[in-house]
Amino acid sequence: MPSFADIKAKATSVANSGVEKARRVKDNNTSVAMKKTNWDPYSGQPPPPPPPLRSASQTQAKPEPKFLPPPSRTGSNSSGTSLPTRGSASPGSAPPLPSRTSSQGTPPPLPSRSNSMTAAPPLPSRKAEPIARISAVARPLGPPPPVARSTRPDFEPSEPSTQSRAVHSRADAKEIDWANLSQEDKEVFFSWLDEFFSKHLNITVGPRTAPQKPFGSKGAVSSFSAPPPLNVTSKPTSWARTTGPGNPAPSNLIITSYPPSVKGDSAAADLAQYFSPSTRWEGSQWYNTPGALPPPVAGSNHIRTVSSWQSRGSTKTTSVGVLFSDLSVLWGSVTFNMTNPGDQSKITRQAWYLPRPEPQDLAVLADANETYGDTIAQFAESFLGAGTYCARGECWDLANEALKYFDQYDYIPKPVPSISRTHGHLIYEGKATKKGKEMGGYALLGDPDHTAVIVSDGPPIPAATKPPHGEPGASIPPSDLGRLTVVEQSVGQPPVRKDYSLHGLEEGEIWIYRPIALETYLGISDLTPTPPENHPRIRQV
Structure with a gap:
């Protein structure tokens, strides 16, 4: 029986x-890549011949290459931690790390936003073509750049540029003498402006029959200069807006877009005709x-309504009161049989309406200002700096909530x-x-x-207090x-x-209201479903 030593050996x-067998196989099968031989x-x-066999005695560890330290960054005043270089027994000095503190060197200047006339370096020329220069800084305000339209007489179209501030796209483009434009040039230029702004602002610009000023911005207030005085607005003497063959509008009166136009003398009079037996x-x-709302005013945003009903047996009466935005009022009632409410022969209709109110004199308006003016102003100012909205946050809510504030008194x-x-x-x-005729920014x-x-408010411009503007009923431009x-x-x-200078108003409409009591202005204390008794101005259909 073999011993333990024999088994171990x-x-x-x-x-x-x-x-040994594995090493011999490896050495015998070692070859050189063909691309490395001739x-x-x-x-x-x-x-x-094959390379010589490698033995354990001939194999030596390949020395690790000693890399030179990277070049140091001269000119820096900050220091960093030294790191040892690879392949060196002793630590070497590493390049200093850049500092995050302010350097003693002066940083390069930022590009200026001033009206500098310095141009950027020219682009490299291509063959014999002229060099195109593109300005990278803002230029002083001046006339607009040339418009690339082939319809302009004696104007050579330029190539489009990708830069919004491009000044020239061709060196041989003709300079336009804006101070001495011909009448034909002006007409063509203004027609281009009309075309652009009519598409941009979605408005219709009529044909030009005489030289006009450049087109302005809708509802815009110029931040540079005000437009010339206007004489096409009106200070109304009443709410009446009905015009027709027998009641033409004055030549100097321009009808604004509000309140909505009506067929009769008021919106309430129009709705009263709906209650006529002939309808x-x-x-x-x-x-x-x-809710009981008549179909002609269903869904309207220019009304306030209130309704009620009462019944006796099979007979029911529905009453409705409607206050319109022109401050005319309608009261209507419908009595019908509930067993057959669609039977028109058994329906009784009645309607009353209050026309638009007459304008009040100075004393009444001054008294209304004493009653409501300061309280409404303080109500609005109480939200300043609070960081909260009034009601829903809509602009209309501020005025609406200020008027509703008096309900608690x-x-x-x-x-x-x-x-x-x-x-x-x-x-x-x-x-x-x-x-307006000036170029510049605008606000909508x-x-x-x-x-x-x-x-x-500030004092009006002196021209507004002089004839003809200062006369009663005269037109005063915004x-x-x-x-x-x-x-x-x-x-x-x-x-x-915010402060708004109306001297810069170029286009738009303005309405200014004085808070006033319902009782004083309309002769009613509140809107009710039924008309008040003994009102001198109520009319029945």
Whole structure:
């Protein structure tokens, strides 16, 4: 029986023979890549001899290459931690790390936003073509760049540029003498402006029959200069807007877009005709529905309504009161049989309406200002700096909530509520239609309209107090109203105080209202479903 030493020796010899066999196979099968030799297997020459066998005694560790340290960054005043270099027994000095502190060197200057005339370096020329120069800085305000239109007489079109501030695209483009343009050039240039702004602002520009000033921005207030005085607006003497063959509009009166136009003398008079027995009601039983709103005004944003009903047996009477944005009022009632509410032969209709109110004199308006003016201004100013919105945050909410604020004081007469753009007694309306002549920035207010609370005003321009503007009933353009200080808000912007100079108004419409009591202005204390008794101005259909 073999001993333990024999077994161990045998196992060791087997292991050594396996290792030796594996090394021999590796050495015998070592070859050099063909691309690293000069032997061509197709030349017929014998292959080069194999490399000598490697043994354990001849194998030496390849020394690790010693890399030179990277070049140091001279000129830096900051220091960093030294790192040892690879392949070196002793630590070497590493390049200093850049400092995050301020360097003693002066940083390169930032590009200036001033009106510098310095041009950027010219682009490399291509063959014999002239060099195109593109300015990278803002130029002083001046005439617009040349318009590339082939219809302009004696004008050579230029190549389009990718830079918004490109000044020239061709060196041989003709310079335009803006001070000495011919009448034909002006007409063509203005027609281009009309075409551009009519598409940009979605408005219609009529044909030009005489030289006009350049087209301005809709609802815009110029930040550089005001437009020339306007004489196309009106300060109304009443709410009446009915025009026709027998009642033409004055030549100097421009009808604004609000309140909505009507067929009769008021919106209430138009709706009263709907209650006339001659008007057929077909397919609609609105009087037998919750809310009871006549179809002609259903869905309108220019009304406030209130309704009620009462029944006795099978007979039911529905009453409705409607206050319109022109401050005319309608009261209507419908009596019908509930067993057959659609039977028109058994329906009784009645309607009363109150025409538009007459304008009040100076004493009444001054008294209304004493009652409501300061409280409304303080209500609006109470939101300044609070970071919160008034109601929903809409601009209209600020005026509406200010008028509703008086509901908690029963000893103060109820003011005229906010109805669309109406917020009381109309004391001014104006419309600017002429276009400004100055180039520059602009501001748009209203999409499509904007409401603000006036908290302060400046003196009007002296021209507004002189004849013919200073005479009673004369037209005063908005540009003569001077400066207004308002408190306003919008979705995304809490209430803020802003100043607006109406001297720069180029296009748009303005309505200014004085809060006033319903009782004083309309002769009613509140809107009710039934008309008040013994009102001298109520008319029945």
